[in-house]
Amino acid sequence: MVRLKIKDILQNGKTGEKTLVKAWVRTKRGSKNVNFIALNDGSTIHNLQIVADTEKFDEHLLREINTGAALAVEGLLTESQGSGQNVELAAEKIELLGKADPEKYPIQPKKHTLEFLRENAHLRFRTNTFGAVFRMRHAMAFAIHNYFNQKGFYYLHTPIITASDAEGAGQMFRVSTFDPLNPPLTEEGKPDYSKDFFGRPTNLTVSGQLEGELGALALGEIYTFGPTFRAENSNTTRHLAEFWMIEPEMAFYDLKDNMDLAEEFLKYLIRYALDNCRDDLQFLGNRLSQEEKNKPKEQRSMDLVEKLEFVLNSEFVRITYTEAIDILKNSKPYKKKKFQFPVDWGVDLQSEHERYLVEKHFKCPVILTDYPKAIKAFYMKQNDDDKTVRAMDVLFPQIGEIIGGSQREESLEKLEKRMDEMNIPAEEMWWYLDTRRYGSVVHSGFGLGFERFVQFVTGMGNIRDVIAFPRTPKSAEF
RNA sequence: UCCCUAGUAGCUCAGUUGGUUAGAGCGGCGGACUGUUAAUCCGUAGGUCGUAGGUUCAAGUCCUACCUGGGGAGCCA
Numbered sequence: 001m002v003r004l005k006i007k008d009i010l011q012n013g014k015t016g017e018k019t020l021v022k023a024w025v026r027t028k029r030g031s032k033n034v035n036f037i038a039l040n041d042g043s044t045i046h047n048l049q050i051v052a053d054t055e056k057f058d059e060h061l062l063r064e065i066n067t068g069a070a071l072a073v074e075g076l077l078t079e080s081q082g083s084g085q086n087v088e089l090a091a092e093k094i095e096l097l098g099k100a101d102p103e104k105y106p107i108q109p110k111k112h113t114l115e116f117l118r119e120n121a122h123l124r125f126r127t128n129t130f131g132a133v134f135r136m137r138h139a140m141a142f143a144i145h146n147y148f149n150q151k152g153f154y155y156l157h158t159p160i161i162t163a164s165d166a167e168g169a170g171q172m173f174r175v176s177t178f179d180p181l182n183p184p185l186t187e188e189g190k191p192d193y194s195k196d197f198f199g200r201p202t203n204l205t206v207s208g209q210l211e212g213e214l215g216a217l218a219l220g221e222i223y224t225f226g227p228t229f230r231a232e233n234s235n236t237t238r239h240l241a242e243f244w245m246i247e248p249e250m251a252f253y254d255l256k257d258n259m260d261l262a263e264e265f266l267k268y269l270i271r272y273a274l275d276n277c278r279d280d281l282q283f284l285g286n287r288l289s290q291e292e293k294n295k296p297k298e299q300r301s302m303d304l305v306e307k308l309e310f311v312l313n314s315e316f317v318r319i320t321y322t323e324a325i326d327i328l329k330n331s332k333p334y335k336k337k338k339f340q341f342p343v344d345w346g347v348d349l350q351s352e353h354e355r356y357l358v359e360k361h362f363k364c365p366v367i368l369t370d371y372p373k374a375i376k377a378f379y380m381k382q383n384d385d386d387k388t389v390r391a392m393d394v395l396f397p398q399i400g401e402i403i404g405g406s407q408r409e410e411s412l413e414k415l416e417k418r419m420d421e422m423n424i425p426a427e428e429m430w431w432y433l434d435t436r437r438y439g440s441v442v443h444s445g446f447g448l449g450f451e452r453f454v455q456f457v458t459g460m461g462n463i464r465d466v467i468a469f470p471r472t473p474k475s476a477e478f
Numbered sequence: 479u480c481c482c483u484a485g486u487a488g489c490u491c492a493g494u495u496g497g498u499u500a501g502a503g504c505g506g507c508g509g510a511c512u513g514u515u516a517a518u519c520c521g522u523a524g525g526u527c528g529u530a531g532g533u534u535c536a537a538g539u540c541c542u543a544c545c546u547g548g549g550g551a552g553c554c555a
Contacts (some may be wrong), residue, residue, distance in 0.1 A: 031511050032512075033513085035514090038515080080513095081513060084514085102505085106489085110505055115488085230555075237548095237549085238555080243555070350551090400555095404554085453555095474545095
């Protein structure tokens with residue numbers, strides 16, 4: 001007999017049909033004559049109710065059907081007499097596949113805090129919340145590939161181990177096969193990396209962008225989607241030491257094309273979520289408003305589905321950094337000295353400033369462009385004013401910068417000059433500079449932090465709750 | 479890394495200005511109940527009060543250090 005997924009049973013199951021399910025017990029209730037077992041197999045947020053007449057089954061077996069246990073149940077699908085569900089399974093055969101000791105199993109049918117579940121990350125998939133989050137995470141990953149594939153982008157696998165730290169995007173994790181207590185030494189007494197595995201110092205990648213550009217300048221449009229590593233000692237709800245990033249890179253795209261793509265891309269993903277993840281979104285939305293129901297009304301966030309629809313239907317505001325500074329300088333919080341950090345042309349915007357622009361002033365996603373060159377990376381296209389570069393940051397409500405990108409500098413001369421100014425060793429980057437040497441063209445790209453996007457779309461407040469096994473400072477369990 | 483905050487039963491928390499045998503709800507277990515919806519009712523077990531020092535006649539409560547969690551900031555995606 002073929003096992004059916006609970007999602008299919010609830011959607012297409014016909015009453016009167018013999019049905020087999022294999023799943024885990026969420027709750028069991030019952031009286032003398034009948035037991036009700038709520039089963040979940042991960043295919044949907046919804047449970048299938050099993051009805052077991054106590055006289056049909058061994059008392060010992062029924063006693064071992066506890067929360068967390070795995071069952072195979074065969075029976076007739078019937079119309080439900082109760083009000084919580086349309087159909088239920090009248091059990092004829094129950095096999096206990098794996099028991100779960102109720103004295104020890106940590107996930108009990110009660111409200112658990114996210115912090116507790118994080119410490120039980122190996123079992124938290126079995127909760128409604130994390131089931132919904134990880135189904136949605138999958139859907140978003142799938143939609144990303146879908147989007148780029150249908151636009152003719154190629155999925156490029158850039159290296160995870162890299163010898164260049166040219167991007168300077170923070171601290172890197174060293175990759176080495178040396179015995180830390182006893183590395184081969186040079187005559188000066190330093191570790192002799194020429195004897196290490198790669199014959200040179202190597203690290204885990206902080207970005208696939210530079211390699212991505214190499215691909216784009218031949219294949220046309222590429223994207224990367226892979227793990228990224230930062231050894232920063234960041235302890236926030238939006239940082240991980242290991243996270244996933246999407247980095248499209250496109251030949252012949254200028255900054256406007258880049259912005260258009262970023263906006264269309266984000267909207268595609270949001271629409272995909274609304275079209276394909278309704279039940280999970282509904283559940284996560286309800287969870288959120290439950291959590292916030294004690295907050296004063298003005299502090300509550302918008303309903304999750306409403307928020308997604310709002311972003312989908314709004315046009316992202318596009319302004320320059322310089323215009324943003326003007327707006328901030330004329331803002332109420334600035335005049336009342338409410339901002340903690342200074343606002344002046346040339347300084348990087350702080351999250352309080354970004355949040356003001358997005359949440360208070362424009363009340364919709366904002367794309368900021370043309371930042372001062374001093375606060376941006378060496379590879380960004382320099383404007384004719386000699387002060388700014390063709391950078392773009394997409395700012396979202398609540399999470400701030402979700403996308404950072406730019407048009408890339410295609411002039412070899414300008415790029416070399418800029419690298420020299422910023423003390424970036426051009427010799428080591430000969431392969432990158434070769435793209436500007438041979439057939440250089442206008443091109444652009446951006447990076448999207450996958451977990452931050454999943455946070456946005458699920459409404460989860462802490463980034464550690466949208467990745468299965470979070471890696472953060474002092475934390476690499478599981 | 480900095481600032482704030484917390485660590486008491488499996489979980490969520492209470493524990494008065496330091497003062498006898500450390501409490502509740504949920505969960506667990508036992509029982510009752512003719513279809514329940516995280517069911518309900520009755521009963522019951524369960525705690526070296528994060529770790530190490532210190533102050534005191536007396537520390538869950540005060541002090542110091544460390545560990546871990548959470549919130550905010552910085553760095554950034």
